[in-house]
Amino acid sequence: MKYTRLIALAVVAALTPAVWAVSAEDAIPDSDKQYVNVVKLMGIGWFELMEEGIAQWSAETGIKARQIGADDATPEKQVKLVEELIDQSVTAITVIPNSPESLEGAFAKAQAAAIKVVTHEAPSQKNADADIEAFDNVAYGETMMDHLAECMGGSGKYAAFVGHVTAESHMQWVTSSLARAQARYPNISRVEDPIESLENTDTAYEKAKELLKRHPDLKGIQSSSAASVVGVGRAVEELGLNDRICVMGTSIPSLAGEYLKTGAIDKIFFWDPVVAGKAIMTVADLLVDGKALKPGMDLGLPGYESLRQSPENPTTWYGSAWIIVDKHNATEYPF
Secondary structure (H helix, E strand, C coil), rough: CCCCCEECCCCCCCCCCCCCCCCCCCCCCCCCCEEEEECCCCHHHHHHHHHHHHHHHHHHHCCCEEEECCCCCHHHHHHHHHHHHCCCCEEEEEEEECHHHHHHHHHHHHHHHHCCCEECCCCCCCCEEEECCCCHHHHHHHHHHHHHHHHHCCCEEEEEEEEECCCHHHHHHHHHHHHHHHHHCCEEEEEECCEECCCCCHHHHHHHHHHHHHHCCCCCEECCHHHHHHHHHHHHHHCCCCCCCCEEEEECCHHHHHHHHHHCCCCCEEHHHHHHHHHHHHHHHHCCCCCCCCCCCCCCCCCCCCCCCCCCCCCCCEEEEEEEEEECCCHHHCC
8 A cells, every 4th residue: 555645634614814913013023032832741752853843943033932841741730831931921832732621721811911822732722822733633533543444454343542531632533533433344343432641651551451451352452642652562562462453543753663663553643743843833923923824824834835724613723744654664754
C-alpha cells in the first residue's frame, strides 16, 4: 500500500468572522510582543519538538516567544501556569490543554486583560480567540480505524488508550474510531472504555500488560498519546505478540521507530509538531495585529496553506497536515 500525507476533511462554515483591524496608534511593535506556549507536559519528545518550532519562529520573526509546561499533566498545574502568565501581562498565551473545560475561567481572565488566547488540540474551546488544528479530529480517528481494521483482517476485539479522558482531541479520536467500526466493521468491537496512560510511557506499558491478561484474544490496540503508543509497543514486544496484535496510534518516528522496525507497533499517525508550533505562533501574531482568520487563508506553512473553518465552532480552524508512517517510510521523517 502506498502511504502518503492525507488531507483531513472539514466543512467550511458559511459565516466568516468580520474583518477588524488595529489602528497604527494601537498596534504593538514586534519588539514589545511576548508570546508563551503552555504545553500539556514538559520533558517528552513531542513537545520538545514543538519548542524547537517556536524557537525557530521567534528567530525568523524577531518576536519573543517561548514554551513552558508543568512536570506532570494535571489540569490544575496548567491552569496555574496560565494564571501566572496573565499576572505577567504577556501579549498572547497559546495552550495545548490537558482539560479544555478546566481552562475556561483562566482564559476568560486573559481575554479580559486584553491577552490573546490561542489553543491547539481543543476544537470546542469557548474562551479562546482561536483554536488551530492540524486536521479535523473526526476524520483523523476514522482514518486510524480504517487502517487498524485492515491490519486486524476486518474482525476481532481492540482496546483504546488516551492520555487523559479529559483530553478533548484524544477522546474525539477514539470516539470517532469506535463510531467508524460500528458503521463499517460490524465484526470489530472495543472491549473497554478508553484507558488512561496519564501521558506516561511506563504507565501505558503496565496497563497494556494488564489489558492483555484480561483479554488474551485481543487483536488490536489504538493509542492517542505519543508516549503511550511506545509503552504499548514495549509490552507487546516483551510478550512476543508482535505478529498477533495490531498496534497503532499517534506518535513520532523518533519515539516509536524501534518498535516500528520490529513490528510491535504497526503504524503511527501524527502531524509535525515543529510546524504546529510555528502555526500556533503565527495565528497568535495575526490576532495580536488585529487580523482575522478566513477560509482559505495560507499561514505559509506546510499543511496549513488553506485553512478550513469548523462548522461547530467558528473560532476553530483546520489545516490538512496529518502523516501516516510504518516501518517502510519512517526514515522520511527524521524527528
